[in-house]
Amino acid sequence: MSSTSAIMRREKRRIELANLARDPVLLLTVVLVWVAMFIFILWPLLKLMQAAFVDKGHLSAKALVSILSRPNNRLALRNSLLLGGLVALIGTALGYLFAFTYTRTNISAFWRGMIDVACLLPLISPPFTLALAILFALGPRGLITYGILGLKNVNLYGLQGALLAEVLTYFPIAYLTLRGILANVDLSMEDAAFSLGASRLRVFLTVTLPLTIPGIANALLVLFASSLADFASPLILSGARFPVLPTQAYLQITGLYDMKGGAALCFLLLVPSLLIFAIQRQWVGKRSYVTISGKSAASGDGRLAPPWVSGLLLALCLAISAFVFFLYGSILFGSLVRAWGANHTFTLENYRYVFTFGRKAIRDTLIIALTAMPIGGIYGILVGYLVSRKSFPGRSAMEFVSMINYSLPGIIVGIGYLLAFNNPPIALAGTAWILIAAYVFRYSATGIRATVATLHQMDPAIEEASTSLGAGTAVTFRKITVPLIAPAFFAGLEIMFIRAMTAISATIFLISVNWTLITVRILEGATELELGHAAGFSMLVIAIVFITMGILRWIMRRAGMSEYSAVAQIR
Amino acid sequence: MSRSRTTVLAAALLGILLLAVSGVGGASVLDVYSIWPESFCTPMFQEFTAKTGIKINFVRHSSGEVLARIIAEKDNPRVGMVFGGPADTFAAAIDEGVLEPYIPAGVRAIPEKYRHPKGYYTGIALNPIVFLSNRSFLADNKLKAPSSWNDLLNPAYRQQLQMADARTSGTGVNRIISTIFAMGSEDAAYKYMKELDKQVQVYTKSGGGGTVPVGTRQAGAGVFFLVDCILTQQKGYDVAITFPKEGSAVALEACALIKGGKNHDLAKKFMDWLVTAEAQSLYAKHGIGFMPTNPDAKVSELIDVRGANFVDVDLQWAADNRQRLIDRWVTEVLGQ
Numbered sequence: 001m002s003s004t005s006a007i008m009r010r011e012k013r014r015i016e017l018a019n020l021a022r023d024p025v026l027l028l029t030v031v032l033v034w035v036a037m038f039i040f041i042l043w044p045l046l047k048l049m050q051a052a053f054v055d056k057g058h059l060s061a062k063a064l065v066s067i068l069s070r071p072n073n074r075l076a077l078r079n080s081l082l083l084g085g086l087v088a089l090i091g092t093a094l095g096y097l098f099a100f101t102y103t104r105t106n107i108s109a110f111w112r113g114m115i116d117v118a119c120l121l122p123l124i125s126p127p128f129t130l131a132l133a134i135l136f137a138l139g140p141r142g143l144i145t146y147g148i149l150g151l152k153n154v155n156l157y158g159l160q161g162a163l164l165a166e167v168l169t170y171f172p173i174a175y176l177t178l179r180g181i182l183a184n185v186d187l188s189m190e191d192a193a194f195s196l197g198a199s200r201l202r203v204f205l206t207v208t209l210p211l212t213i214p215g216i217a218n219a220l221l222v223l224f225a226s227s228l229a230d231f232a233s234p235l236i237l238s239g240a241r242f243p244v245l246p247t248q249a250y251l252q253i254t255g256l257y258d259m260k261g262g263a264a265l266c267f268l269l270l271v272p273s274l275l276i277f278a279i280q281r282q283w284v285g286k287r288s289y290v291t292i293s294g295k296s297a298a299s300g301d302g303r304l305a306p307p308w309v310s311g312l313l314l315a316l317c318l319a320i321s322a323f324v325f326f327l328y329g330s331i332l333f334g335s336l337v338r339a340w341g342a343n344h345t346f347t348l349e350n351y352r353y354v355f356t357f358g359r360k361a362i363r364d365t366l367i368i369a370l371t372a373m374p375i376g377g378i379y380g381i382l383v384g385y386l387v388s389r390k391s392f393p394g395r396s397a398m399e400f401v402s403m404i405n406y407s408l409p410g411i412i413v414g415i416g417y418l419l420a421f422n423n424p425p426i427a428l429a430g431t432a433w434i435l436i437a438a439y440v441f442r443y444s445a446t447g448i449r450a451t452v453a454t455l456h457q458m459d460p461a462i463e464e465a466s467t468s469l470g471a472g473t474a475v476t477f478r479k480i481t482v483p484l485i486a487p488a489f490f491a492g493l494e495i496m497f498i499r500a501m502t503a504i505s506a507t508i509f510l511i512s513v514n515w516t517l518i519t520v521r522i523l524e525g526a527t528e529l530e531l532g533h534a535a536g537f538s539m540l541v542i543a544i545v546f547i548t549m550g551i552l553r554w555i556m557r558r559a560g561m562s563e564y565s566a567v568a569q570i571r
Numbered sequence: 572m573s574r575s576r577t578t579v580l581a582a583a584l585l586g587i588l589l590l591a592v593s594g595v596g597g598a599s600v601l602d603v604y605s606i607w608p609e610s611f612c613t614p615m616f617q618e619f620t621a622k623t624g625i626k627i628n629f630v631r632h633s634s635g636e637v638l639a640r641i642i643a644e645k646d647n648p649r650v651g652m653v654f655g656g657p658a659d660t661f662a663a664a665i666d667e668g669v670l671e672p673y674i675p676a677g678v679r680a681i682p683e684k685y686r687h688p689k690g691y692y693t694g695i696a697l698n699p700i701v702f703l704s705n706r707s708f709l710a711d712n713k714l715k716a717p718s719s720w721n722d723l724l725n726p727a728y729r730q731q732l733q734m735a736d737a738r739t740s741g742t743g744v745n746r747i748i749s750t751i752f753a754m755g756s757e758d759a760a761y762k763y764m765k766e767l768d769k770q771v772q773v774y775t776k777s778g779g780g781g782t783v784p785v786g787t788r789q790a791g792a793g794v795f796f797l798v799d800c801i802l803t804q805q806k807g808y809d810v811a812i813t814f815p816k817e818g819s820a821v822a823l824e825a826c827a828l829i830k831g832g833k834n835h836d837l838a839k840k841f842m843d844w845l846v847t848a849e850a851q852s853l854y855a856k857h858g859i860g861f862m863p864t865n866p867d868a869k870v871s872e873l874i875d876v877r878g879a880n881f882v883d884v885d886l887q888w889a890a891d892n893r894q895r896l897i898d899r900w901v902t903e904v905l906g907q
Contacts, residue, residue, distance in 0.1 A: 239773040254636040341787030343807040513602040527776045
């Protein structure tokens, strides 16, 4: 039995190798992609492991043991898991509420638009913005806690602060995931339940909810991983008594110059992150295409929710949306006054500052983002195409590796890059390329996934026809495949740009005198005294992202492409 | 036709971007790590550029980050010099072998205690540790502005203090050194800091990070460098600056060449200029709350240090013990 399958495996491998030998373009591409992946994904990770576990040429767990012997670090591990769990639960619940209200109640298009915008804002805004706004709204002297409610001695720092900021930042991801699933629930199942006399609640609990469980599980995992990786919100809101792993790793390196300890802390973070990644691939990945066929719910199908329930759900969503809008409004306000919280005279001084002293950061960020965008976009469709359309040895390994940088917390990727590219042979530190590479290999995941998903729905016969008419891999790819996957390409471009404008954790170690980033300036402003500048930079980033998204979508519409919901893939 | 035009356009655009990305700086550009925040270093850099035509490229990090970076970049230095930052950071850097000595022309104007005998660093400003408190917080709690370290242990300050994390900030390290001096012994100081820890709302990443929260009354008070407090006052926040009567450390703000760094000739010119009374008088002109090390330089009227008991830090001791003090702070004070 096993020998037969071994023979078959060997035979398959022989065919794959023969394929490669026949198709030099494919061979060359596969080799190049592997080389790139080795240099920019595996090598940094190896260097990180080496820093954590190799001591004077010997394998040693000393760094890890010494890190774990500190109660503060054990606490950080526990806190990270606790915070992640809570963010996953609450964020997914909120996401479900929003998604259900959007897809399954008969609210008007206007309210739908409001919900959408409230969910889009946290996804495209730079880090620190929500955390800062929350501090000004709910802090010990916050506008709401103190100004309106008159509470004294509110303590926001700690779990509660970080939790609130992360829930508001990440629930939109759950919303977008679940919206797609809820909109695709097969209505004939619900019809059947109704005709058997089940009540609405019963139909929801026994039909609709179970059908959306894969989506819920996916949202839980993604939110857990997002929270685990989050660096910005805890840095502002965790306070002294609630350390979490990413900030501890950062402080270990920048404060105690302890690269080994930092790498060991990263390892602690790496284990749960990889675990989630594995679970997601093995378990959810296979189940999430449940009811693609069949009659799906048109948005606004209100059969499950009677008017009073719709009203209640909408009121809940609007209350939360109003809070989100209020927070962003307060950042806008903070960018337009002299001293946020003390002197509220109107001024454009902060924007004058942003456009004079911040000009270098703006220019650098735009150059890097605009360079990473096409490179990442092309890399994304290339890898997506290879892993879903071509058979060659190591195909599924390639798919796995292509997702590693994306599924790991940014701080790990950043430290790995710092270790790998600081010295020759590949001394990229100090150049723009290290930042571009970090973005390309981390955020092309969206483009890869979108390409794979698009190609799954496409009949390979179209391409086979081209090949059998004599076109090679390159020609077929350019003439047939590219036009078909253009929407996925644009989705990849969009995310690449948004992330290049807003990422911080992966890049904080990679900036240099020559290349700095707006997000780092926001961090400076947020941790220094310049909250007005931080607010101004944040508003600028949001505006640039909005405009760019508008342009990309305009191009897609003009070219007659269908929109691929890229933002759903943000993490 | 239009399709090929689009392609050409896209290719041209990409070409420009690639050119921009790989572009190299000109010869007369000095690369600097600045520990002074943007608002202090930029006017100084601009004045220097206006005078000499030498452009300065910089990135700003807190002192701990700069030290970590220059150590990490030891074999492949990225910048020519470090600008600003407490001298104990530089003393630690000497031990790591990452600095290069240079004695600026005209350095004799600076008192000897404010510079390294071999020229590894040169002091360009002084910066004492002080208390900053919010006046309306004080009024509500019927308190006088703190004038002793023990005042901060008053229950009214519970969860109301903000100060710097010693791991990333020179302010934090100098605060520890201040308490050691004020309490008479290291053990007494750590016992005090453990008590103080209960009063702390948050330890901030950078030294001045807590000043605005004190200004907005998110926090009641904190321990900071004078320069950050003066900036807060200037921004219009209603805050009081006071001094601990038991004494507090005065940090020496310094600058130094990085061993093997780029464009040392430009860095040397910059350092020659920085020790002059002319350069240090610019602190007052730009509202930078540092006290000059050059006795001939003009002192800002914003600075009023009457009644203060400042102690010059023994830099060699600080350098030798810096890491140990931070480690002890992390385990004993933060450690739980």
